[in-house]
Amino acid sequence: xxxxxxxxxxxxxxxxxxxxxxxxxxxxxxxxxxxxxxxxxxxxxxxxxxxxxxxxxxxxxxxxxxxxxxxxxxxxxxxxxxxxxxxxxxxxxxxxxxxxxxxxxxxxxxxxxxxxxxxxxxxxxxxxxxxxxxxxxxxxxxxxxxxxxxxxxxxxxxxxxxxxxxxxxxxxxxxxxxxxxxxxxxxxxxxxxxxxxxxxxxxxxxxxxxxxxxxxxxxxxxxxxxxxxxxxxxxxxxxxxxxxxxxxxxxxxxxxxxxxxxxxxxxxxxxxxxxxxxxxxxxxxxxxxxxxxxxxxxxxxxxxxxxxxxxxxxxxxxxxxxxxxxxxxxxxxxxxxxxxxxxxxxxxxxxxxxxxxxxxxxxxxxxxxxxxxxxxxxxxxxxxxxxx
Amino acid sequence: xxxxxxxxxxxxxxxxxxxxxxxxxxxxxxxxxxxxxxxxxxxxxxxxxxxxxxxxxxxxxxxxxxxxxxxxxxxxxxxxxxxxxxxxxxxxxxxxxxxxxxxxxxxxxxxxxxxxxxxxxxxxxxxxxxxxxxxxxxxxxxxxxxxxxxxxxxxxxxxxxxxxxxxxxxxxxxxxxxxxxxxxxxxxxxxxxxxxxxxxxxxxxxxxxxxxxxxxxxxxxxxxxxxxxxxxxxxxxxxxxxxxxxxxxxxxxxxxxxxxxxxxxxxxxxxxxxxxxxxxxxxxxxxxxxxxxxxxxxxxxxxxxxxxxxxxxxxxxxxxxxxxxxxxxxxxxxxxxxxxxxxxxxxxxxxxxxxxxxxxxxxxxxxxxxxxxxxxxxxxxxxxxxxx
Numbered sequence: 166x167x168x169x170x171x172x173x174x175x176x177x178x179x180x181x182x183x184x185x186x187x188x189x190x191x192x193x194x195x196x197x198x199x200x201x202x203x204x205x206x207x208x209x210x211x212x213x214x215x216x217x218x219x220x221x222x223x224x225x226x227x228x229x230x231x232x233x234x235x236x237x238x239x240x241x242x243x244x245x246x247x248x249x250x251x252x253x254x255x256x257x258x259x260x261x262x263x264x265x266x267x268x269x270x271x272x273x274x275x276x277x278x279x280x281x282x283x284x285x286x287x288x289x290x291x292x293x294x295x296x297x298x299x300x301x302x303x304x305x306x307x308x309x310x311x312x313x314x315x316x317x318x319x320x321x322x323x324x325x326x327x328x329x330x331x332x333x334x335x336x337x338x339x340x341x342x343x344x345x346x347x348x349x350x351x352x353x354x355x356x357x358x359x360x361x362x363x364x365x366x367x368x369x370x371x372x373x374x375x376x377x378x379x380x381x382x383x384x385x386x387x388x389x390x391x392x393x394x395x396x397x398x399x400x401x402x403x404x405x406x407x408x409x410x411x412x413x414x415x416x417x418x419x420x421x422x423x424x425x426x427x428x429x430x431x432x433x434x435x436x437x438x439x440x441x442x443x444x445x446x447x448x449x450x451x452x453x454x455x456x457x458x459x460x461x462x463x464x465x466x467x468x469x470x471x472x473x474x475x476x477x478x479x480x481x482x483x484x485x486x487x488x489x490x491x492x493x494x495x496x497x498x499x500x501x502x503x504x505x506x507x508x509x510x511x512x513x514x515x516x517x518x519x520x521x522x523x524x525x526x527x528x529x530x531x532x533x534x535x536x537x538x539x540x541x542x543x544x545x546x547x548x549x550x551x552x553x
Numbered sequence: 554x555x556x557x558x559x560x561x562x563x564x565x566x567x568x569x570x571x572x573x574x575x576x577x578x579x580x581x582x583x584x585x586x587x588x589x590x591x592x593x594x595x596x597x598x599x600x601x602x603x604x605x606x607x608x609x610x611x612x613x614x615x616x617x618x619x620x621x622x623x624x625x626x627x628x629x630x631x632x633x634x635x636x637x638x639x640x641x642x643x644x645x646x647x648x649x650x651x652x653x654x655x656x657x658x659x660x661x662x663x664x665x666x667x668x669x670x671x672x673x674x675x676x677x678x679x680x681x682x683x684x685x686x687x688x689x690x691x692x693x694x695x696x697x698x699x700x701x702x703x704x705x706x707x708x709x710x711x712x713x714x715x716x717x718x719x720x721x722x723x724x725x726x727x728x729x730x731x732x733x734x735x736x737x738x739x740x741x742x743x744x745x746x747x748x749x750x751x752x753x754x755x756x757x758x759x760x761x762x763x764x765x766x767x768x769x770x771x772x773x774x775x776x777x778x779x780x781x782x783x784x785x786x787x788x789x790x791x792x793x794x795x796x797x798x799x800x801x802x803x804x805x806x807x808x809x810x811x812x813x814x815x816x817x818x819x820x821x822x823x824x825x826x827x828x829x830x831x832x833x834x835x836x837x838x839x840x841x842x843x844x845x846x847x848x849x850x851x852x853x854x855x856x857x858x859x860x861x862x863x864x865x866x867x868x869x870x871x872x873x874x875x876x877x878x879x880x881x882x883x884x885x886x887x888x889x890x891x892x893x894x895x896x897x898x899x900x901x902x903x904x905x906x907x908x909x910x911x912x913x914x915x916x917x918x919x920x921x922x923x924x925x926x927x928x929x930x931x932x933x934x935x936x937x938x939x940x941x
Contacts, residue, residue, distance in 0.1 A: 297675035
């Protein structure tokens with residue numbers, strides 16, 4: 166094992182597995198079956214962009230005691246061999262006749278007695294990253310063992326970050342902050358938004374991102390129509406508000422925050438909206454404590470906007486952050502997850518500025534016992550102007 | 554509808570839906586349920602990097618006749634509203650009590666009679682991108698309607714590209730080729746591989762990629778240990794063979810090819826391996842015709858290496874290419890998919906150069922009635938040297 170390839174020391178992973186196994190015991194789960202990239206990276210340290218290829222399934226089995234077992238395509242043997250895992254079983258994938266199902270069934274049958282229960286994340290925000298037909302064959306083959314939902318088991322462990330994880334996210338936020346500081350260099354009136362998006366990605370890489378998994382944004386007078394669109398060819402115009410939002414990746418961890426810029430002098434509406442978003446965030450930062458619920462944060466952010474005489478936007482006003490761009494909990498009116506110290510979260514209030522137009526502000530924090538600690542350097546109170 | 558936001562004219566999507574509906578009729582499927590990003594982009598033109606957030610499921614229902622219905626989180630209404638679809642139904646996601654399940658069940662119940670069959674891709678290379686528990690609730694709710702595997706139905710349509718799609722992939726290949734030509738500018742001996750990966754991504758963006766979804770590679774004497782690892786901090790050394798492989802994205806379409814470079818003068822082994830890979834590819838390009846099977850291509854590439862006295866690597870030696878980094882078919886000994894004109898494919902022979910070391914060569918082609926047309930500009934026969 167080449168320790169230099171590990172993003173964290175093995176002890177970090179052992180602590181995660183111990184926490185998962187405690188959760189499994191509470192739920193009477195005899196093993197966990199993990200198929201999602203984030204869950205596999207979280208438990209093993211196996212980091213690759215090869216997930217972009219949907220061709221092959223990958224599996225990790227966490228037994229009730231002892232270390233995880235990787236059941237993976239042979240193309241990953243070299244890289245998985247450089248993680249802390251020692252039990253790595255491979256097959257030549259893709260195999261249209263048996264794409265790892267027999268090998269996985271054997272591993273699960275070893276770990277779980279015939280009357281046992283296998284935990285699988287199958288709830289909100291969880292995906293089964295293997296063909297459904299193969300899962301159904303696996304389930305039939307393993308009967309009378311039963312599969313049970315392990316979403317909460319994974320989420321309660323993953324949502325509280327270690328200091329080592331927080332350091333990774335803080336490093337990513339610092340990279341993004343340096344890239345945001347360079348936006349005035351390339352976001353001039355007349356430049357197509359697609360070019361601005363490209364230059365922003367280049368700035369993120371130049372400042373130290375390993376890769377850029379997410380960039381979105383928008384531009385328009387007093388705001389933008391949505392926040393998930395790729396850039397089009399239209400040039401930035403004087404009077405636009407430009408927003409850029411990024412999930413840049415450093416050592417497998419995401420940052421996720423945005424910044425707004427006025428292209429030329431800002432309108433009163435745009436300046437007021439930005440200040441409102443900034444102060445609603447300040448109010449919320451002051452009120453955040455472990456024990457409040459995710460839905461309370463939605464209310465704090467919305468109320469902060471209403472109290473300043475503006476209209477809050479709907480939807481999710483922030484979320485967890487870590488090994489994926491977004492994690493639970495969700496700051497919606499419906500999410501009753503209690504916040505806990507060690508959670509890394511985004512605060513993302515939305516303000517409606519005109520019919521079909523909005524502005525969004527976003528910061529990243531880690532919640533401490535005493536309140537939030539900012540991971541993204543705080544945005545300026547006043548909407549910054551890019552002089553044209 | 555703002556036509557300018559469409560990557561293709563609506564007619565392109567209508568032709569795809571007609572082809573899918575013909576396949577559905579053959580399989581007696583009354584509707585298709587699509588949840589995967591690639592399938593949703595393919596049928597609607599909905600292009601976003603927001604898939605990076607696993608929080609919300611997205612659905613498209615293709616009925617046996619008529620246009621598709623989008624059942625999506627409201628955050629996507631604006632962007633989906635700029636595609637060719639007109640029936641767009643939204644809910645406020647994520648909703649822990651009902652995350653679109655009722656809305657989707659209603660849409661499917663409208664499209665499919667109680668005795669009907671709903672097609673869902675559930676086979677090799679297909680993933681269900683919604684929580685499994687929600688799918689099981691949906692299935693129960695829609696009974697006695699049955700779900701049937703629609704993997705082949707989607708694959709037979711998606712695998713044959715239109716000229717408009719081929720143009721997109723060709724444009725992506727040209728971007729990557731320009732970036733590969735710049736590698737000698739930044740891949741000098743002494744530079745950490747992580748910096749080379751970063752500069753390569755910057756070059757891809759500078760040359761016109763919308764974003765870079767995949768970069769992998771490796772470096773070592775006479776070859777590398779695997780082809781899926783992220784870069785480490787180790788510096789390039791004189792005598793290394795450096796390989797860079799990319800899936801850069803232009804208008805939602807991928808290229809996927811690699812290039813090898815000798816850092817300083819190449820060893821005889823490295824030069825011979827490169828020439829062998831190049832000639833094995835030439836032989837295969839000369840032999841490729843519609844009607845041969847995917848497994849035949851594996852044999853052609855392997856034999857071309859053996860005939861030159863070197864050892865072919867195992868695994869998949871190429872694959873389909875399009876709206877994901879890799880698509881079916883797979884050039885393995887087990888894949889019996891017949892090749893057809895219009896397929897865009899990669900040829901990816903592997904040569905073992907030493908214990909635990911290999912070299913990989915890759916080109917992208919479109920198969921025509923008369924044989925292959927290169928989409929990636931052909932690699933040089935001789936391993937290029939980066940002078941140090």
